[in-house]
Amino acid sequence: MASGRDTTVKGLQAKLGNLAESEYFTPPATKPAGPENDAEYAVKGLDSLADPAFHNAPLDITDWPHDRLRGFLHRMLTIRAVEERLGELVESGDVVCPVHLAIGQEAIPVAVSHHLTPADRVFGAHRSHGHYLALGGDIYQLFAEVLGRADGCSRGMGGSMHLFAPEVGFMGSVPIVAATVPVAVGAALAAKMDKGDAVAVSYFGDGAAEEGVVHESLNLASQMNLPVLFVCENNLYASHMDISQRQPSDSTARFAQANGIPHAVIDGNDVAGTARVAGEMITAARNGGGPSYLEAVTYRWRGHVGPDENTDVGIRRSTAEIAAWKRRDPVARLVAAMTSRGDMSGNEPGAMADAIRDHVDDCAARALEAPYPENSALMDLVYAGSPTPASGGR
């Protein structure tokens, strides 16, 4: 390195960290005088929803029957067990594709999927294992996909960030940030033209909300009154930068407001509350009410990519912050509410988690033994007319 520049990944990450911590990304202590200081133009923030000291009590489950809540718990535990196992497989070197874990965010897709059927059209992005699993996507095929095996849900050609399970309504995830948002709007237009009651769902992050195409999509969906639910999983980070360094408000719902779309900003770690609001929005979309925007505030326990916690790259996340958010654990809060109402006895949640982990481990073990695709399959699935995973069998 004649120039003395450090171009290693660690070096570049250190540089990114320095830049991100520089004055350019430090929000002003007081906002400059201007229309944004007028009440009429006030930009609402997340307030206590972004503070893990709040919203960590047991959930309000008053209106929810026991078996529904058990179903929520089972799905959330499944997502967590799968992602923990995937993290181990990254650490052991068995998984070589980038893996973005959503441990801590499980409640949102479980709550939303509760109201969906396979006729609906759901789209995700780079952090979508939970979106796929919450709809009932096959666990073995997910492991096989992330391990690059021929049995994978995308035939082992896509890896963690290209999941596809049309049999449960999951129409695809794509890691180009925000790329599936307009595709979901197109699917909603198709659903409307079909004159049925199917809806589209678009999951995206707070970082994606900074992409221009999201704003075009919101505008079009509003103007055409399309049956689409925008679900912004606001985990307060895009890669290694906190939202306070990227946007003048930590809430993205103002973009829906600007486009005349009904919106709600909620605790995304409350599966019962999220399901209640998502249900109202999806029902409205099915009945011709057009689009809605659900901003669900949450936090990912692991780093941007891979199993570690990102306490040493980019904007370093403090261990205290991570620990505080773990006290807003969507799983533990549901368990606490169910046990205090008498829905579950002391050791039942643990037994359920153990049984799920056994099944997940079995799926992972089978996937590790599964064959890779043949080299001759490389050009399959590239052009229209080639066999698709849905039609070509698995």
Ligand SMILES: Cc1ncc(C[n+]2csc(CCOP(=O)(O)OP(=O)(O)O)c2C)c(N)n1
């Ligand atoms: C168009 C585009 N720009 C940048 C990236 C790199 N990138 C991948 S994920 C990500 C952050 C996304 O943040 P957010 O939408 O909040 O989702 P999260 O990772 O928090 O779930 C970025 C910038 C990309 N994949 N695509």
Ligand SMILES: [Mg+2]
């Ligand atoms: Mg984010």
